Amino acid sequence: MRSSARVEARAAYGFVGPSVVLLGLFVFVPLAWALLISLQRTDGFGSGTFVGLDNYTRLLGDDRFWRSAGNTVLFTALVTPLSMLGGLGAALLLDSALPARPVFRSLLILPMAVSGVATALIGLLFFDENTGVLDSVLSSLHLPEASWQSGSVPAFASVVLVTLWWRVGFNMLIYLTALQGVDPLLHESAMLDGASWWQRLRHVTVPALRPATFFLLVVNVIFSFQVFDVVFVLTGGGPRDATSVLVTYAYDQGFAQRDQGYGAALGMVLLVVTLAFTGVQWRLGRGRDADQ
Amino acid sequence: MRLAVVVRTLAATLVGLVIVFPLYWMVVVALSSRRDLLAGRVGVVPDALTLENFRRVLDSFPVTTWFGNSVAIALSTAVLTVVTNLLAGYAFAHLRFRGSSTLFVLLLGTLVLPVQVIMVALFRLVTELHLYGTYWAVILPTSASALGVFLSRQYFVGIPRDLLDAARLDGAGEWRTFTRVVLPLAKPLVAVLFFMSLLSSWNDFAWPLIALKDNDLFTLPIGLLYLQGQYGPDYTATMAFALINVAPMLAVFLVFQRFFVRGFVTSGLR
Numbered sequence: 001m002r003s004s005a006r007v008e009a010r011a012a013y014g015f016v017g018p019s020v021v022l023l024g025l026f027v028f029v030p031l032a033w034a035l036l037i038s039l040q041r042t043d044g045f046g047s048g049t050f051v052g053l054d055n056y057t058r059l060l061g062d063d064r065f066w067r068s069a070g071n072t073v074l075f076t077a078l079v080t081p082l083s084m085l086g087g088l089g090a091a092l093l094l095d096s097a098l099p100a101r102p103v104f105r106s107l108l109i110l111p112m113a114v115s116g117v118a119t120a121l122i123g124l125l126f127f128d129e130n131t132g133v134l135d136s137v138l139s140s141l142h143l144p145e146a147s148w149q150s151g152s153v154p155a156f157a158s159v160v161l162v163t164l165w166w167r168v169g170f171n172m173l174i175y176l177t178a179l180q181g182v183d184p185l186l187h188e189s190a191m192l193d194g195a196s197w198w199q200r201l202r203h204v205t206v207p208a209l210r211p212a213t214f215f216l217l218v219v220n221v222i223f224s225f226q227v228f229d230v231v232f233v234l235t236g237g238g239p240r241d242a243t244s245v246l247v248t249y250a251y252d253q254g255f256a257q258r259d260q261g262y263g264a265a266l267g268m269v270l271l272v273v274t275l276a277f278t279g280v281q282w283r284l285g286r287g288r289d290a291d292q
Numbered sequence: 293m294r295l296a297v298v299v300r301t302l303a304a305t306l307v308g309l310v311i312v313f314p315l316y317w318m319v320v321v322a323l324s325s326r327r328d329l330l331a332g333r334v335g336v337v338p339d340a341l342t343l344e345n346f347r348r349v350l351d352s353f354p355v356t357t358w359f360g361n362s363v364a365i366a367l368s369t370a371v372l373t374v375v376t377n378l379l380a381g382y383a384f385a386h387l388r389f390r391g392s393s394t395l396f397v398l399l400l401g402t403l404v405l406p407v408q409v410i411m412v413a414l415f416r417l418v419t420e421l422h423l424y425g426t427y428w429a430v431i432l433p434t435s436a437s438a439l440g441v442f443l444s445r446q447y448f449v450g451i452p453r454d455l456l457d458a459a460r461l462d463g464a465g466e467w468r469t470f471t472r473v474v475l476p477l478a479k480p481l482v483a484v485l486f487f488m489s490l491l492s493s494w495n496d497f498a499w500p501l502i503a504l505k506d507n508d509l510f511t512l513p514i515g516l517l518y519l520q521g522q523y524g525p526d527y528t529a530t531m532a533f534a535l536i537n538v539a540p541m542l543a544v545f546l547v548f549q550r551f552f553v554r555g556f557v558t559s560g561l562r
Contacts (some may be wrong), residue, residue, distance in 0.1 A: 005388065008387055008388055008466065009388065009389040009390060011387060011465070011466035012383040012387035012389035012392070015380060015382060015383035015387065015466075015470075016379070016395065018376040018379060018380070019376045019441055020380070020399075022435055022436040023399060023402060023438060025417075025432075025436075026414065026417070026436045027410070030410040030417050031405065031409070031410050031413070033410075033416065033417065034409060034412060036413075037412055037413055044415075044416070090307060093303060093307070096300055097296075097297055097300070098300050099297070099301060104307075104308055105553075106546060107308040107312055108307065108308065108311055109545075109549065110311060110312065110315065110542065111311060111315075112491075112545070113491060113544075113545035114538050114541075114542070115494070115495035115512075115537055115538065115541075116495060116497050116513070117497050117513040117516050117517055117534075117537070118318075118513070118516065118534040118537050118538045121516065121530055121531070121534050122531075122534065124527075124530075125318070125321060125527050125530075125531065126314065128525060128527070130525075131329065131330065131332075131527070133317065165310075165314065169311070173553065225406060226406045226407075226408055228497070228498050229497045233520075247408045247498075250411075251408070251411070251498070254411065254412045255412075255415075255502060260412045260416075263412045264412045267406075267408060267409035267410065267412065268409065270406055270408065270409055271406065274404055274405075274406060275404065
């Protein structure tokens with residue numbers, strides 16, 4: 001018996017080995033290294049000099065850092081609820097009696113297959129101030145054209161809109177999957193009790209979707225903290241840092257300015273914020289489940 | 293009742309149009325001449341289509357090489373990811389070994405780690421390993437996927453233990469049990485993991501941008517940005533190339549989306 005347990009364990013180490021090696025080498029080693037680099041002043045050539053927490057204290061007085069952090073938070077606060085509500089609305093629509101449902105579902109999840117760069121370039125095509133489609137639509141409706149590329153607020157709005165187009169389908173797919181797991185008997189008994197559509201949505205559907213909502217909230221926030229492709233290609237962080245986010249700023253410092261210690265410190269800040277948020281969400285999510 | 297269905301159909305059509313129009317417009321612009329676009333002669337229903345942009349892009353840039361790079365990198369990444377994920381997922385689901393739960397929690401922890409946090413250090417590591425500027429610099433780090441391990445474990449937990457014990461009683465070793473009994477039951481899982489990994493590798497941008505230096509080794513998204521840098525707002529050429537980047541995955545997506553959607557259900561991602 002003991003030897004068979006040992007044989008099983010040895011086989012198990014063989015099975016998990018490749019994954020553990022890959023994740024260890026390309027995730028855990030760089031993570032420890034990133035912490036080390038964030039304590040150095042280094043341009044990546046030769047060995048850096050140890051500067052303690054200098055990179056972190058420098059963050060405190062760096063306007064571009066605060067601007068990028070603020071933009072990241074604003075972006076997350078806009079995109080997460082909007083894409084989740086949009087996804088829920090679309091999922092409810094596609095879960096009801098509707099002709100050609102599979103076709104609509106396929107259409108709505110299509111953007112999931114499009115690369116971030118292509119998405120951003122299509123965005124450029126739409127938001128171009130000279131030849132863009134959106135401005136001609138606005139002017140044909142006798143509305144003022146927006147300066148999507150040179151104005152701070154319109155540029156930020158363009159990043160949000162492109163991201164929503166890209167992400168609503170994913171949220172819809174998860175909600176649709178969850179809706180199909182809701183017990184129809186719950187709805188039937190609620191209808192027998194005379195509950196309206198809105199009451200059933202509020203008291204039957206939404207509570208049943210709570211695990212999906214929890215999952216999507218965590219995933220959407222993490223995705224939003226890490227937004228890169230769309231910003232980098234669509235606006236490059238501009239105009240005048242109006243759309244700069246933590247990741248584009250970290251990329252700029254680490255690779256364009258080659259101030260790698262500072263870039264690594266920016267990354268560590270992003271990690272701490274992500275961990276803090278996920279931890280809080282986890283406790284809240286678990287707490288609610290325990291209540292039920 | 294019928295009125296409700298009409299209203300819902302209209303609403304769904306409107307949403308569908310908003311989603312599809314940008315893709316449709318990409319195709320129209322890619323097939324229009326640059327002069328027509330600048331003169332505002334390109335409408336929703338185009339009347340003069342041309343393949344000129346594709347010719348122009350293919351003549352001026354190594355597009356076929358970039359396409360080949362994307363295929364090679366995405367396929368290798370997907371194969372490596374699926375194989376390592378399946379093996380680890382099975383061990384975590386059905387084999388007993390010391391440190392199993394600690395290791396699993398550690399792996400799960402990497403799910404919330406943004407890649408961008410470690411990009412500077414990962415760049416240094418890849419340089420130290422003399423991988424910088426090679427296919428491997430992209431393939432190996434992107435194959436390290438904790439999500440795939442997690443999904444595989446969830447799926448394999450659903451396979452009854454009795455079935456595995458029966459195979460073992462017949463004298464099959466762990467490897468034989470895995471390949472002969474477990475794998476044949478895991479086809480939907482394999483399809484989903486393979487497709488998810490292929491898609492994310494094909495569309496990946498930030499890491500290949502850092503890890504590749506030579507023009508000849510670019511993947512399509514990097515080439516797309518490079519081309520845009522050269523051509524500026526020449527949208528007809530850019531959209532022609534964007535279409536070359538997007539079309540293969542759109543096709544795969546449309547063909548395999550049934551598996552993909554079902555995979556979300558079966559792997560407990562809800």
